[in-house]
Amino acid sequence: MSLDDSKNGLEVVYKKPSTLTETPLHYCPGCGHGVAHRVIMEVVEEMGIQEETIGVAPVGCSVFAYHYMDIDMQEAAHGRASAVATGIRRVLPDKYVFSYQGDGDLAAIGTAETIHTVNRGENILMIFINNGIYGMTGGQMAPTTLLGQKTSTSPYGRDAKAIGYPLKITDMLCLLPGAYYVTRQAAHTAGAVRKLKKAIQKSFEYQKLNKGTCFVEIVTNCPSGYGMTPVESNKWIEEKMFPYYPLGDLKVPKPEEN
Amino acid sequence: MNQTIEIVRETRLMKGNEALAEAAIRAGIHAYFGYPITPQSEVLEYLTREMPKRSGVVLQAESEVAAINMIYGAAGAGARVITSSSSPGISLMQEGLSYIASAQLPCLVVNVNRGGPGLGTIQPSQGDYFQATKGGGHGDYHLIVLAPASVQEMADFVFDGIALAEKYRNPAMILSDGALGQMMEKVDLPEEGSLEYPEVNWATVGKKKGKERNIITSLYIQPEKMEQINLELQEKYKRLKQEVRFELINTEDADILLVAFGLSARICQKAIELAREKGIKLGLLRPITLYPFPEDALASFTDKVDFYLCVEMNAGQMIEDVKLAVNGKKPVYHFGRMGGMIPSPEEVLAEVEKVVEQQLVTKE
Numbered sequence: 001m002s003l004d005d006s007k008n009g010l011e012v013v014y015k016k017p018s019t020l021t022e023t024p025l026h027y028c029p030g031c032g033h034g035v036a037h038r039v040i041m042e043v044v045e046e047m048g049i050q051e052e053t054i055g056v057a058p059v060g061c062s063v064f065a066y067h068y069m070d071i072d073m074q075e076a077a078h079g080r081a082s083a084v085a086t087g088i089r090r091v092l093p094d095k096y097v098f099s100y101q102g103d104g105d106l107a108a109i110g111t112a113e114t115i116h117t118v119n120r121g122e123n124i125l126m127i128f129i130n131n132g133i134y135g136m137t138g139g140q141m142a143p144t145t146l147l148g149q150k151t152s153t154s155p156y157g158r159d160a161k162a163i164g165y166p167l168k169i170t171d172m173l174c175l176l177p178g179a180y181y182v183t184r185q186a187a188h189t190a191g192a193v194r195k196l197k198k199a200i201q202k203s204f205e206y207q208k209l210n211k212g213t214c215f216v217e218i219v220t221n222c223p224s225g226y227g228m229t230p231v232e233s234n235k236w237i238e239e240k241m242f243p244y245y246p247l248g249d250l251k252v253p254k255p256e257e258n
Numbered sequence: 259m260n261q262t263i264e265i266v267r268e269t270r271l272m273k274g275n276e277a278l279a280e281a282a283i284r285a286g287i288h289a290y291f292g293y294p295i296t297p298q299s300e301v302l303e304y305l306t307r308e309m310p311k312r313s314g315v316v317l318q319a320e321s322e323v324a325a326i327n328m329i330y331g332a333a334g335a336g337a338r339v340i341t342s343s344s345s346p347g348i349s350l351m352q353e354g355l356s357y358i359a360s361a362q363l364p365c366l367v368v369n370v371n372r373g374g375p376g377l378g379t380i381q382p383s384q385g386d387y388f389q390a391t392k393g394g395g396h397g398d399y400h401l402i403v404l405a406p407a408s409v410q411e412m413a414d415f416v417f418d419g420i421a422l423a424e425k426y427r428n429p430a431m432i433l434s435d436g437a438l439g440q441m442m443e444k445v446d447l448p449e450e451g452s453l454e455y456p457e458v459n460w461a462t463v464g465k466k467k468g469k470e471r472n473i474i475t476s477l478y479i480q481p482e483k484m485e486q487i488n489l490e491l492q493e494k495y496k497r498l499k500q501e502v503r504f505e506l507i508n509t510e511d512a513d514i515l516l517v518a519f520g521l522s523a524r525i526c527q528k529a530i531e532l533a534r535e536k537g538i539k540l541g542l543l544r545p546i547t548l549y550p551f552p553e554d555a556l557a558s559f560t561d562k563v564d565f566y567l568c569v570e571m572n573a574g575q576m577i578e579d580v581k582l583a584v585n586g587k588k589p590v591y592h593f594g595r596m597g598g599m600i601p602s603p604e605e606v607l608a609e610v611e612k613v614v615e616q617q618l619v620t621k622e
Binding site for chain 1: 291333463
């Protein structure tokens with residue numbers, strides 16, 4: 001039976017955006033990636049920019065993002081997504097370009113590319129998925145892993161003396177004049193998703209102004225990596241992650257710029 | 259910005275690096291991404307000065323790692339792109355080159371080879387032959403490798419390298435060295451706009467309505483699929499053999515065949531003159547494409563010459579390919595200087611005379 005069966009008096013009020021493919025997501029139950037993918041693609045659909053948008057996928061759990069997003073995409077090497085996106089946007093200055101990276105990709109191996117992309121004020125949108133753990137390789141410590149947090153490579157909990165502190169790279173980027181709009185959002189409740197969508201939509205709109213980089217951090221969960229149920233993991237990020245990575249806009253365009 | 263200047267064929271006295279940079283503009287590149295390193299920085303300097311006045315994107319990246327990934331992105335978006343560096347920087351680009359080769363993106367990479375290993379020296383070397391011709395990064399792949407021996411070829415091979423890269427959708431490399439990059443010679447510059455752009459339907463320029471999306475990737479998690487990609491690449495490398503290029507100098511009556519590329523070949527030409535004054539019939543086979551390698555041409559001399567002598571500015575790298583081509587039918591010797599030292603024609607001749615003497619002793 002088709003869902004779109006108005007004869008039965010039914011009305012479709014919620015469906016998959018046309019900008020997502022039919023490929024079933026490979027993500028673990030409860031993972032935030034699926035929501036993040038959907039929100040980005042909803043914005044692309046609503047803005048009608050499917051034909052003008054090019055995405056760059058990372059290395060990590062979302063390495064196959066291009067299986068799901070029905071737009072032209074490039075798969076980058078680990079940490080290099082923003083350099084790849086720079087290359088694309090520089091030769092296609094009229095298109096919308098975004099990169100999509102996890103915490104290991106963007107804030108460990110790709111730190112130099114991240115900082116310099118934003119410092120140049122590349123007119124792209126950088127999406128940063130921060131779940132505090134390396135999901136794909138089996139739950140190792142990430143640059144954003146919290147102090148005391150146990151992972152497969154910090155089995156006794158992250159110790160600042162041994163390995164340093166959770167990296168607030170998003171806060172660091174706010175210092176750079178090239179950063180136009182920097183925000184930290186979440187995707188674990190309906191309210192959070194609504195705010196996230198607004199942030200992503202603004203970021204796409206800002207791209208046409210050519211005024212600098214838009215950076216959207218999404219603090220998400222990793223039920224498998226944390227060894228928790230989806231509900232537990234969402235509770236955990238609220239209790240542990242949000243106090244260290246508080247949600248909200250970190251840098252907004254000055255009124256006269258807007 | 260971007261005003262049209264009519265650029266016609268003209269002759270100038272230029273540094274190798276500058277001739278290469280000027281040729282890149284005339285070849286119609288859309289973008290250059292690079293990072294300063296001696297002895298190739300003139301390429302970046304020339305392009306940051308000239309490209310804003312003419313056309314195209316030029317960007318000094320934060321590292322060679324970033325530069326090669328910008329190349330990946332721009333090439334994947336269908337742009338004609340080049341980058342340049344020198345040995346330590348080229349090492350940093352190997353990861354990206356492996357991805358570019360696997361994703362089958364055309365681009366041109368210039369290595370103005372300096373002495374190594376490590377930070378080494380800024381003086382010329384051919385120590386990166388293995389890295390250039392055997393892949394360099396991880397996995398089974400090859401670059402198309404052109405070896406210029408003059409400032410003229412520094413310019414010409416930009417056009418040839420781009421044309422080959424685009425024809426085969428494969429990264430191409432110009433393997434030059436610090437001397438060719440820095441020395442000045444007369445160069446006949448090619449006409450701007452004379453290199454046509456290919457039709458491209460695979461690039462990520464935005465998904466067309468009702469068409470499949472384009473994806474640039476090197477990830478095929480199923481081994482069955484990854485093997486297919488490998489077979490495709492290997493089939494392409496077989497087809498590449500038809501692009502083999504080499505130069506023969508004084509080989510008609512040669513008793514001894516020198517084999518040398520790039521700057522070493524220039525030195526060998528002088529050694530041939532000196533030898534012939536003494537009645538020693540030296541000839542030279544200069545591989546112009548190092549990959550594909552002119553193995554058949556080398557093998558065709560096994561009945562004609564007494565031995566082969568590879569002259570290289572390294573410890574003996576190309577000699578391995580020469581030995582494979584000769585396949586034991588004649589002795590193959592090596593003479594090389596390393597670490598930025600350039601052999602003199604007299605040294606080459608002395609080495610030839612030494613080998614001749616050794617051979618006479620062995621025969622007795």
